[in-house]
Amino acid sequence: MKALTIAKYTFIEVLKSRIMYLSLFLGALVFVLSFVAREFTYGVPDRVTLDVGLGLISLTGAGLGVFFGINIVSKEIENRTLYMVLSRPVGRKSYFLGRVVGMSYVLILNMMIISAFTLLGYVTLKSNAFDSLIYWVIINSLIESLIILVVAVLFSLVTNMTMSAVYSIIVYVIGYSLGESMKLQYVENHPGLGVIINVANTVFPNFNRLNLKEYVLYNSGLDSIYLSMNVLYGLGYFVAILLLGLFVFNKKELV
Amino acid sequence: MIKFNKISKSFKSDFWGKSNLILNDVSFEIESGNIIGFLGANGAGKTTTLKILMDFIKQDSGEVVFSKELGDKRTEINRSIGYLPEHPYFYPDLSGREFLKFLIELNDIKFESVLREVDEWTKKLKIDHALNRKIRSYSKGMLQRIGFVAAIIHKPKILILDEPLSGVDPVGRSILKQAMRDLNKEGTTIFFSSHIVADLEEVCNRVIILEKGVVIYSGDKVELLEKHSSGNYKVTYRQEDGLSITKTVLSKDKDQLILNLVNNSASIESLILETPSLEDVVYNLKK
Numbered sequence: 387m388k389a390l391t392i393a394k395y396t397f398i399e400v401l402k403s404r405i406m407y408l409s410l411f412l413g414a415l416v417f418v419l420s421f422v423a424r425e426f427t428y429g430v431p432d433r434v435t436l437d438v439g440l441g442l443i444s445l446t447g448a449g450l451g452v453f454f455g456i457n458i459v460s461k462e463i464e465n466r467t468l469y470m471v472l473s474r475p476v477g478r479k480s481y482f483l484g485r486v487v488g489m490s491y492v493l494i495l496n497m498m499i500i501s502a503f504t505l506l507g508y509v510t511l512k513s514n515a516f517d518s519l520i521y522w523v524i525i526n527s528l529i530e531s532l533i534i535l536v537v538a539v540l541f542s543l544v545t546n547m548t549m550s551a552v553y554s555i556i557v558y559v560i561g562y563s564l565g566e567s568m569k570l571q572y573v574e575n576h577p578g579l580g581v582i583i584n585v586a587n588t589v590f591p592n593f594n595r596l597n598l599k600e601y602v603l604y605n606s607g608l609d610s611i612y613l614s615m616n617v618l619y620g621l622g623y624f625v626a627i628l629l630l631g632l633f634v635f636n637k638k639e640l641v
Numbered sequence: 642m643i644k645f646n647k648i649s650k651s652f653k654s655d656f657w658g659k660s661n662l663i664l665n666d667v668s669f670e671i672e673s674g675n676i677i678g679f680l681g682a683n684g685a686g687k688t689t690t691l692k693i694l695m696d697f698i699k700q701d702s703g704e705v706v707f708s709k710e711l712g713d714k715r716t717e718i719n720r721s722i723g724y725l726p727e728h729p730y731f732y733p734d735l736s737g738r739e740f741l742k743f744l745i746e747l748n749d750i751k752f753e754s755v756l757r758e759v760d761e762w763t764k765k766l767k768i769d770h771a772l773n774r775k776i777r778s779y780s781k782g783m784l785q786r787i788g789f790v791a792a793i794i795h796k797p798k799i800l801i802l803d804e805p806l807s808g809v810d811p812v813g814r815s816i817l818k819q820a821m822r823d824l825n826k827e828g829t830t831i832f833f834s835s836h837i838v839a840d841l842e843e844v845c846n847r848v849i850i851l852e853k854g855v856v857i858y859s860g861d862k863v864e865l866l867e868k869h870s871s872g873n874y875k876v877t878y879r880q881e882d883g884l885s886i887t888k889t890v891l892s893k894d895k896d897q898l899i900l901n902l903v904n905n906s907a908s909i910e911s912l913i914l915e916t917p918s919l920e921d922v923v924y925n926l927k928k
């Protein structure tokens with residue numbers, strides 16, 4: 387219950403800051419960029435629009451995830467707000483959950499704004515290639531950004547804000563490159579390396595699993611079981627990191 | 642009410658650095674009904690002590706014991722506590738009113754049911770005019786005042802304040818001091834830190850002095866000040882030619898001086914017993 391109050395005020399506080407305008411701006415930028423890209427490439431305009439648009443959604447999602455993530459606790463310590471809240475009858479767990487949930491609302495709202503702009507850009511093409519898979523892509527990008535959010539908050543519990551941002555970006559990059567690296571000829575020839583990569587793959591999020599852009603672009607159908615399994619994987623990873631964060635925050639010295 | 646039992650705490654400057662002992666076997670007791678001043682120079686360990694008391698950080702050894710009246714579980718105990726951190730800043734984008742509402746709701750109290758108290762206290766602390774403004778626009782003293790209101794509005798049994806007077810102007814300081822005295826009369830125990838002896842003099846009845854992580858005094862205020870006051874008086878008077886002069890005299894000489902001055906038709910403007918500075922007190926205690 388307390389967690390909900392904290393989530394509510396976290397959301398209100400961000401809403402009242404001007405941060406949300408950033409998303410409107412980013413959304414408009416994605417919209418314009420996908421138009422520009424379409425005009426300057428030969429070939430299939432709707433594919434280019436989608437390619438650029440969906441790619442930018444994933445990127446801005448990760449960026450916002452890092453930004454909101456490092457602000458969840460660090461900013462609160464800096465402002466002493468955390469002390470005011472934790473001096474009330476509020477457990478640390480409720481506090482942490484409330485902050486993460488509140489910030490997740492914020493992130494989801496921002497992602498919806500940006501996605502809406504992208505879809506708008508796409509719809510104006512009146513393309514017939516509009517595929518329900520696009521919604522899955524957006525949902526997956528959202529999950530991806532939520533994972534980055536909790537990864538960033540986890541890092542911010544053990545290091546400063548700048549380093550947390552850097553580490554989270556590294557995780558984002560690794561999350562994309564690990565899956566790909568399995569396909570390399572070199573790795574296939576060195577089974578030992580494959581084992582290491584497999585271990586790393588379970589520790590780091592596998593964002594390739596969540597990225598369905600290619601399927602949309604080439605119109606290849608995916609069955610819903612495969613899609614749901616990926617979403618479950620993403621949510622499972624989110625919850626695991628969230629629980630780890632809870633554990634660390636519970637033990638943390640709030641100096 | 643709250644007992645600090647042989648608390649020690651050390652900090653590492655960085656991960657590989659060696660650790661410094663910040664609190665060394667700190668023991669004292671906060672007895673119900675008192676206003677206790679927690680005195681110490683910058684870096685003495687006051688804030689660290691309060692953070693341990695609030696369970697924000699863990700001591701290396703020793704224990705903090707809360708009496709039954711405050712509750713058993715930490716969250717229960719927190720219901721009886723009002724706390725103001727040092728240099729508060731808070732949510733810049735919430736208004737003062739929203740901020741108070743948020744904290745009150747965390748105490749499971751409906752904001753609507755304390756509107757009268759909010760009104761009364763914000764007026765008393767002269768912050769009512771800014772309640773609808775974003776906290777971003779608050780000055781340092783205003784933050785301290787709204788923080789004070791937030792700390793007392795749920796009627797805690799004990800108030801724990803970390804340098805509540807710092808950054809507050811003279812008028813504000815006397816308002817805050819009066820507020821502390823009023824609250825104490827209504828039964829609130831108050832424990833607050835400061836590094837200015839004069840602040841304690843006006844409000845506290847008990848004093849705990851921390852010097853480099855060690856408690857060097859814990860007891861009655863009057864006793865402490867009497868023992869360590871130089872006993873000197875500052876006499877300020879105006880001469881016939883309009884010049885204002887301040888002289889420091891020993892206690893035994895003050896009557897004679899005043900008599901002489903009056904006979905010479907000088908006008909006495911003030912007679913003040915000198916308060917010892919923190920340095921004086923600490924220096925004397927360590928002798």
Ligand SMILES: Nc1ncnc2c1ncn2[C@@H]1O[C@H](COP(=O)(O)OP(=O)(O)OP(=O)(O)O)[C@@H](O)[C@H]1O
Pocket residue numbers: 641652653654663681682683684685686687688689690727836
């Ligand atoms: N997180 C920390 N890491 C390392 N050292 C710390 C940390 N926090 C406090 N210290 C050290 O502990 C000592 C006591 O600090 P503390 O903030 O408790 O002092 P204080 O009495 O509140 O001083 P002030 O009057 O300046 O507020 C200082 O020497 C400080 O450098």
Ligand SMILES: [Mg+2]
Pocket residue numbers: 687688689727803
């Ligand atoms: Mg301090």
